[in-house]
Amino acid sequence: MKLSLKLEYACRAMAQLGLVYGQCGLVHVDSLADNERIPPNYLVQILNDLRNAGLVRSRRGKSGGYALARAPEAISLREIIEVVEPDLLEDRVVGDGVCGETVANVWREIAASFCMSVDSYKLADLMPTGRVEMYYI
Amino acid sequence: MKLSLKLEYACRAMAQLGLVYGQCGLVHVDSLADNERIPPNYLVQILNDLRNAGLVRSRRGKSGGYALARAPEAISLREIIEVVEPDLLEDRVVGDGVCGETVANVWREIAASFCMSVDSYKLADLMPTGRVEMYYI
DNA sequence: GACATCTTGGGTTTTTCACTCATAAAGTGA
DNA sequence: TCACTTTATGAGTGAAAAACCCAAGATGTC
Numbered sequence: 157m158k159l160s161l162k163l164e165y166a167c168r169a170m171a172q173l174g175l176v177y178g179q180c181g182l183v184h185v186d187s188l189a190d191n192e193r194i195p196p197n198y199l200v201q202i203l204n205d206l207r208n209a210g211l212v213r214s215r216r217g218k219s220g221g222y223a224l225a226r227a228p229e230a231i232s233l234r235e236i237i238e239v240v241e242p243d244l245l246e247d248r249v250v251g252d253g254v255c256g257e258t259v260a261n262v263w264r265e266i267a268a269s270f271c272m273s274v275d276s277y278k279l280a281d282l283m284p285t286g287r288v289e290m291y292y293i
Numbered sequence: 294m295k296l297s298l299k300l301e302y303a304c305r306a307m308a309q310l311g312l313v314y315g316q317c318g319l320v321h322v323d324s325l326a327d328n329e330r331i332p333p334n335y336l337v338q339i340l341n342d343l344r345n346a347g348l349v350r351s352r353r354g355k356s357g358g359y360a361l362a363r364a365p366e367a368i369s370l371r372e373i374i375e376v377v378e379p380d381l382l383e384d385r386v387v388g389d390g391v392c393g394e395t396v397a398n399v400w401r402e403i404a405a406s407f408c409m410s411v412d413s414y415k416l417a418d419l420m421p422t423g424r425v426e427m428y429y430i
Numbered sequence: 431g432a433c434a435t436c437t438t439g440g441g442t443t444t445t446t447c448a449c450t451c452a453t454a455a456a457g458t459g460a
Numbered sequence: 461t462c463a464c465t466t467t468a469t470g471a472g473t474g475a476a477a478a479a480c481c482c483a484a485g486a487t488g489t490c
Contacts, residue, residue: 157404158380161479164387164396171392184435192390198480204437216436217488233399243295250301253329255308258421259301262370266410267294273403284395298448321466335449341468353467354457 159244166202166240167233168192171282173212174228182214182221202240209239224279233277245271296381303339303377304370305329308419310349311365319351319358339377346376361416370414382408 169188176183185203189196203222206212213225224231237244247267251260306325313320322340326333340359343349350362361368374381384404388397 157384157407167396168390168392218434220435247294253305255305259304259419262414262418269410270294281399282396355465357466
């Protein structure tokens with residue numbers, strides 16, 4: 157399963173936000189970037205996309221930062237993929253030539269089962285459960 | 294499901310070869326390329342890979358060409374992927390940061406289910422069943 | 431108003447994709 | 461043996477995408 161760095165970053169950042177969900181404090185980009193080893197400048201773009209999609213909310217200025225817009229159990233992995241790498245969910249098969257149709261049909265089935273799979277995973281499944289070493293700022 | 298052109302070409306070419314399996318004649322590259330709308334020069338490379346992997350056999354010179362090495366029912370979609378785009382089957386997750394581990398675990402599960410899925414599809418499933426318009430040379 | 435933080439848009443570097451082309455190797459038929 | 465046909469192989473190329481970096485602006489808090 158070839159997943160892009162961008163998608164992995166998004167999953168990790170969301171999981172990290174999930175860990176502090178309910179503590180009603182916002183997390184800074186730099187904090188997220190440090191904890192998950194993500195280039196800060198790149199993470200900003202990803203968080204921006206997630207915010208525009210309504211998965212994350214943010215505030216500017218001093219004591220600004222990011223937080224989940226919903227509970228980790230209410231956000232599916234599929235929603236994250238949809239924001240960051242929508243092509244992974246759509247089945248883009250050309251379907252040209254004599255066997256194009258049948259080949260495309262098979263891939264459509266495979267894609268459908270993949271979609272169902274990522275839809276059943278929730279953000280909570282991406283979060284570590286036990287005691288986690290975290291550095292709050 | 295974002296599949297590369299190369300993989301789709303491979304599926305279509307293999308399916309096309311499957312259609313003439315058992316007729317003990319070899320198919321030319323140009324014939325395959327025409328029937329499946331694939332750039333001939335590119336198709337040569339793909340067929341070469343498939344041959345090195347033992348999925349296809351070939352002969353040069355006049356009356357040369359390509360044919361399946363096994364029956365369409367005995368070749369799984371997974372084998373084709375393994376040759377043309379192996380990254381799709383391996384789960385390349387970095388797994389860095391605080392949530393890297395858990396995120397990687399989830400993707401491993403998803404990848405495993407994907408592998409099983411493509412393993413259950415056979416080349417025969419990619420071939421059109423009814424009467425097909427084909428131009429034999 | 432000073433400062434910290436998010437926001438936005440553009441730019442850059444590296445890699446991958448999807449080919450093309452030239453040349454070599456090998457088989458066929460005369 | 462020679463001409464011809466077909467596959468074999470490796471190098472090269474143009475465009476696009478991936479993975480970033482940076483700067484200037486907007487918006488908060490103190």
